[in-house]
Amino acid sequence: MTTPITELIDSSPELEVVAGVDTHADTHHVAVLSVTGARLGDLQVPATTGGYEQLLAFIRSFGTTRLVGIEGTSSYGAGLARYLMSQEVEIREIVRPRRAQRRHGKSDPIDAYAAAAQTLAEPETLPMAKTGDGVIEQIRVLLAVRRSAIKARVAVIRQIKSMLITAPEAIRSRWEGLNERCLVESLASTRPGPATGSVTTATGHALRRLARRHQYLTVEITELEDELRILVGRAAPAMIARKGYGVITTATLLVTAGANPERLRSEASFAALCGASPIPASSGKTNRYRLNRGGDRQANWALHQIALGRLSNEERTQNYAGRLRANGKSKKDVLRCLKRAIAREAFHLIVHPEPVPATEDLRDLRHQRGATLVQAAMNIGAEPARLSELERGKRPNAELTTAYRAWLTAA
Structure with missing residues (x-):
């Protein structure tokens, strides 16, 4: 811990300070700067509620807190971010520096002071942190579990089909030609005999276990989707009621926006966050834009699914796409324009939701x-x-x- 230089700088409440926090799993390191950039002190605290209280008291001991920059507000710094927000402290998300920028070495105090300096220098450009609380946090954790269950189920059916290719002839010929649903149901209901009896019975046991695992994962995914439907209807009734927005796509966009969508400065910033903002790709006599491959790829996937759905069954979207193609736009350009338009619509549905017509009667x-x-x-x-x-x-x-x-x- 560096000794605070209170002898050189007045620590009266009128003095405004900024702080930066380098976060880790077990400890956080905070550094405090005056608004003129002078280093006031740094401190390491445990990543617990008591440590958060100690950290805030340390910052306030130098004066009035203007801003706190935190690295990893959605990971190691999530608990600290929630605590500081509950204490009405304004915070910002600090982007971790690249290795090439670490010319002065790396340590917790160095990183904390770098975060504080970035907070002081770029208060308007740094993103506001998500609150990580409320209905949106409920949606986020359930969505994460569903995503892993989907991946596990895909791996199971892939393993079943792969095992059938090398299975004994009696098993391979018995289940040949069945679709996925019938194959899983049939395998789950088999009674192959003792697994230790032969290769055939061992393979039958393995296939039955995989099929039952597939069924269990399907039930889990269905339950998660029912729970998400309730939460999404509570968090964004106007969005889920709009044509093309499904439960999962809406949930994904809500998680990207966060529980405090007011942190998004404009619909253009939301489009950039979703990787749907146009990127200039002009050269010489060519004047064009290309798809943005940055941003949140899950949110970009959600916009893509909504665009494909509307292209297939919404006349307004089909007419819009037709006009773009008539102007020489390629298929990728049409999708880029559609996703940008949907991102604009989604932003207003989240930030400025419209009344939803009642359906109870x-x-x-x-x-x-x-x-x-x-x-x-x-x-x-x-x-x-x-x-x-x-x-x-x-x-x-x-x-x-x-x-x-x-x-x-x-x-």
């Missing part, structure tokens, strides 16, 4: 009219199952709700 209105789901669906050009989901609040859709209500209440 749709079934009663249909019964009062004496119509069946099939009759209603035929009149408004929808699927009966889709209207049933709408009435039960399973898959909200603002446009469909408006059209359905207009037909139900028509004279």
